[in-house]
Amino acid sequence: MAATSIPAKPIIKIAALSGSLRKGSFNTGLLRSAIELSKNSIEGIEIEYVDISPLPFLNTDLEVQGTYPPAVEAFRKKIQEADSILFASPEYNFSVTPPLKNALDWGSRPPNVWGDKTAAIVSAGGGFGGGRSHYHLRQIGVFLDIHFINKPEFYLNAFQPPAKFDAEGNLVDEATKEKLKEVLLALKAFTLRLKS
Ligand SMILES: Cc1cc2nc3c(=O)[nH]c(=O)nc-3n(C[C@H](O)[C@H](O)[C@H](O)COP(=O)(O)O)c2cc1C
Numbered sequence: 420m421a422a423t424s425i426p427a428k429p430i431i432k433i434a435a436l437s438g439s440l441r442k443g444s445f446n447t448g449l450l451r452s453a454i455e456l457s458k459n460s461i462e463g464i465e466i467e468y469v470d471i472s473p474l475p476f477l478n479t480d481l482e483v484q485g486t487y488p489p490a491v492e493a494f495r496k497k498i499q500e501a502d503s504i505l506f507a508s509p510e511y512n513f514s515v516t517p518p519l520k521n522a523l524d525w526g527s528r529p530p531n532v533w534g535d536k537t538a539a540i541v542s543a544g545g546g547f548g549g550g551r552s553h554y555h556l557r558q559i560g561v562f563l564d565i566h567f568i569n570k571p572e573f574y575l576n577a578f579q580p581p582a583k584f585d586a587e588g589n590l591v592d593e594a595t596k597e598k599l600k601e602v603l604l605a606l607k608a609f610t611l612r613l614k615s
Pocket of ligand 1 (some may be wrong): 443510512514546
């Protein structure tokens, strides 16, 4: 009798982008924690950190006959290969940070690599935890055809005691890790719904 093969469960590929280039960035720390959660306590997702710091400042003079500089091509390929995006970013002056906007803009050049991706936003910052930038990012996502989960919202005041991060920017607060896990589970469920 022929052996029946069990179909492999789909793995959702998530590209993780930080809007902060700082070495000890809290937001990049959130992404490291998300990667750890994806490996140890959530089945069916795979998160890869995609560094946006090598991207040049957007200048369409750098585009030659529809091709882009090598760092931009490599970045666009990573986004193209992903099902979903996890954005972690502080707000700068109540809005998205320049490096993140730059990455969004490079990805929007033809063909737009963001189209039909699902996404979630997490942030750490001052008083409102970077939350005010979420709506600007969502607005940009309207034109780019990014489908964001609405809830749970995640914005973390990084400076309010007890300490949420250690000196290297690693997330050390267990309650916050639980909230981050809820975001990842919601993103997984939403992505599976859109893909089916
Ligand atoms: C140019 C600039 C503008 C900022 N504007 C805001 C702001 O509007 N709201 C806020 O909560 N924090 C603001 N901050 C503080 C950042 O949220 C804080 O430095 C945060 O730790 C940065 O995130 P990171 O640790 O991931 O680098 C600003 C910081 C910079 C450098």
